[in-house]
Amino acid sequence: MRTPEGVTVTLVRGDITRQSADVIVNAANSSLLGGGGVDGAIHRRGGPEILAACRELRASRYGKGLRTGQAVATTAGALDAQWVVHTVGPVWSSSEDRSALLASCYRESLRVAAESGARTVAFPAISTGIYGWPMDDGARIALRTVLEVAAPPVTEVRFVLFDAQAYAEFEEALEALEAQG
Template structure:
């Protein structure tokens, strides 16, 4: 399997891909930044689906580093994959937790049959992670996921995902991701994975 990875500057809520990833909080009920923008653009159906998840399968919320899919409401994507990034301000500085956000999101994307997935810079910004670290860890985690998917016996892992697009809100963030993508694969490996 060949997985194409690219980075663009843009608005993730306008992406016409199969799935977009939401940098959610554990409540799944909306918040600020990317999370708030996705909930606003998706309309009330997304919040209703998230509330149902909380009522049924996630009564304690979504754990840091995990991911879950919902429909996309009014968004042009088919699915929203919610992941909770580690918050550096709360002492959550383990790179493996951040890498898990990306790999678990890809696992979920493969399970729902998404061929294309858009990611924001999970944990950069209000969660306090340095954008260069986020870029390096994200690119390394996705490359490792794609490598593990080659020849994997389970069709749920890597069978469908063909494109990962980082959709980033600022030039400086885009530059960090472009640098991580340009680095040789061995140098972008996430620490602790």
């Protein structure tokens, strides 16, 4: 699918750390110092350069960590990318609507990517793992936000989905958005 600005949005099943893109987005925790899931995988595959860059950020601008919904870029280390854009997704709550924070992760990541001059951006399904966001709702928010805000210099946004269930949920959400026109 294409955004109104002509950006191609695609779905891929696979491992985000194996993608070749200008930017790989990391579903980070607020410490920026690595963790589990996508965050841990990106730090492991990317190597110590990413952690060193994150430590520099903590020592300077982000002493208390990165706030939920914000994004910041670092080197990509050994990944096949120029930058890693780290964003902190919200923990899902059944009693509080945090969807604006989740949308902000995608919007801010695209802003940082564009400011870096990136043309291709690979996203994971932010907050849908250990943070418990329901995959169908996370897919809807992710796709709607990207389709609304993605613009040049970005020419391609790729959602890299680790398993068949995630892929199916994103595919269904994309089809629903296409049907809405």
